[in-house]
Amino acid sequence: MEQTRSGFSGKLGFVLAAAGSAVGLGNIWRFPYLAAKYGGGVFLLVYILLAVTFGFALMVAEIALGRKAQLSAVSAFSKLNRKFSFLGYLASIVPMIILPYYSVIGGWVTKYLVAFCTGNMSAAAQDGYFNNYISSTGEPILYFAVFLGLTALIVLLGVEKGIEKVSKIMMPVLVVLSLGVAVYSVCLPGALDGVIYYIKPDFSHFSVTTVLAAMGQLFYSMSLAMGVMITYGSYMKKDVNIESATRQISLFDTGIAFFSGLMIIPAVFSFSGGDQSALGQGPGLMFVTLPKVFETFPGGTVIGAVFFLLVLFAALTSSISLMETVVSIFIDKFGWKRKITCFAVLLGSVVLGLLSTLGYGVWAEVKIIGMQFLDFFDFISNSVIMPIVALITCIFVGYVIKPQTVIDEVETEGARFKSKKLFVVMIKYIAPIFIVLILISSVLNALGIMKI
Ligand code: PFF
Secondary structure (H helix, E strand, O other): HHOOOOOOOHHHHHHHHHHHHHHHHHHHHHHHHHHHOOHHHHHHHHHHHHHHHHHHHHHHHHHHHHHOOOOOOOHHHHHHHHHHHHHHHHHHHHHHHHHHHHHHHHHHHHHHHHHHHOOHHHOOOOOOOHHHOOOOHHHHHHHHHHHHHHHHHHHHHOHHHHHHHHHHHHHHHHHHHHHHHHHHHHHOOOOOOHHHHHOOOHHHHHOOOHHHHHHHHHHHOOOOOHHHHHHHHHHHOOOHHHHHHHHHHHHHHHHHHHHHHHHHHHHHHHHHOOOOHHHHHHHHHHHHHHHHHHOOOOOHHHHHHHHHHHHHHHHHHHHHHHHHHHHHHHHHHHHOOHHHEEEEEEEEHHHHHHHHHHOOOOOOOEOOOOEEEHHHHHHHHHHHHHHHHHHHHHHHHHHOOOHHHHHHHOOOOHHHOOOHHHHHHHHHHHHHEEEEHHHHHHHHHHOOOOOO
16 A cells, blocks of 8 residues: 555645645636625635635645545544544545546636637637537537546656646746736726726625635635645655645645736726626636737737646646545555556546536536536535535544644644644634534525525
C-alpha cells in the first residue's frame, strides 16, 4: 500500500499543487456567476469573511489530518477513530459527483480554446453561440471525453511527475494574465457601474441564500469538505509549515476568484448597456461574456486563445486533484493497482458525465427536483453534502480527536501555530453553529416555510 504513495518534493511544490487543485473553474467560471447573481459586493464581502475564518480553519484541519494519518480520506478518518469511517465515505462521494460534471465544463473550455485557435472568435462572441453549443450532442461529448482523458493520463503518471510540473509553470502565468484582462475589462465603456456593483456591498441584496451560496462556493473553491486536502496533506513532508502553506493557498485562491469577477462582471455591465438582468444568467456567464471582451481587444484572438489555454490548465490541475483523490481512495482501501483504478474511475465518470452533457441537450426535459442533471449534481454536492461533511469534520476535530491533535501536527518540527486560538474557537463553536443555522434556514427556505 505504502509504495504507491508518492510525495511532493517541498513546500513550493505542495503549495502550488494544492493551489492548483483549489484554483480552477470554481474561481474563473463559478465565482463570477454566483457573485453576479447573489448581489455583487455583499456576496464578495461574505465570501472573504468566510474564507479567512471558516476556510482557514477547515483547511488547516484537513491538511493536518491527512499528514498525521498518512492516508487518504476514507482510511484517514477510520485510522483516527473507527466510528468515523463513515465520514470518509461521505466526503469521498463529493469528488465522485463533481469530477464528471467538472469535466463537462472543462470540455466547454476546450471547445472555446479550439474556436479561438481556429479563428472563430467572432462566432463565439455571438449571442446564442453558447446555448446552441451546449444543447448539441456530438461535440460536447467529444470535448468532454478529451478533457477527461487528459486528466486520466496525468493522474496515471503519478503525483510528482504529472501534477507538480504542470502546476509550477501554469499557475504564475495564469495570475499575470487574469490581472491583465481584469484591468482591461474595468476600462471598458460603462464598466464602472459594474465595478461598483461588484465591490460595494449593498445590504438590500443580503439573504440567507447569499451566505449559503458563498459557503458552498468556499468549500468548492478551496477543495474542502471532500477529502482532497486530506489526500494532499498525506503527501506533504513533515517540515512544511501547514499554517503558512494554508494562508498562501487561500490568498492565491481568493485572489484569482476576485480578479475573475473583475474580468467578467464589469464587462457584463458594459456589453448589456447597464441591463442588470444579464447578471442572473448563471453558468453561461463566463462563456458568453469573455469572447465579447476579447473581440474588442486588439489581437483579441491570440490573447483569448492564451486565456482559454490557461483556464484549461487551471481546470486540469483541479480535475487531476479530483481524480487523484478518488483513485487514491480505491488504492488505499482495496489495494488496487493504479492503472486499473484510473481506468475504472474514468469509466464511471464517463457515464455520469454523459448525463450532465445530454441534460443540456436531448434530455433537457428530464429534471430532478426541477434541475437539469449538471445543476443537480452541483447543488447536491455543494449545498447539501459538503456543508454536512464540513459540520461533522468540525465536530470530529473539535470534540472527538480534539483540536490539540491538529495543533500538535501543525507544530511538528518546532513550527509555531500562530492562529491557534482562532482555529480552536472556529472549529469548536462558530463554524458548527453557523453551518447548522445555515442548513436549517436553507431547508426552511426551500420548503417555503420561511422567506429570508
Ligand atoms: N477547487 C476547484 C475549483 O475551484 O475549480 C474545484 C475542485 C477541485 C473541487 C477539487 C473539488 C475538488 F475536489
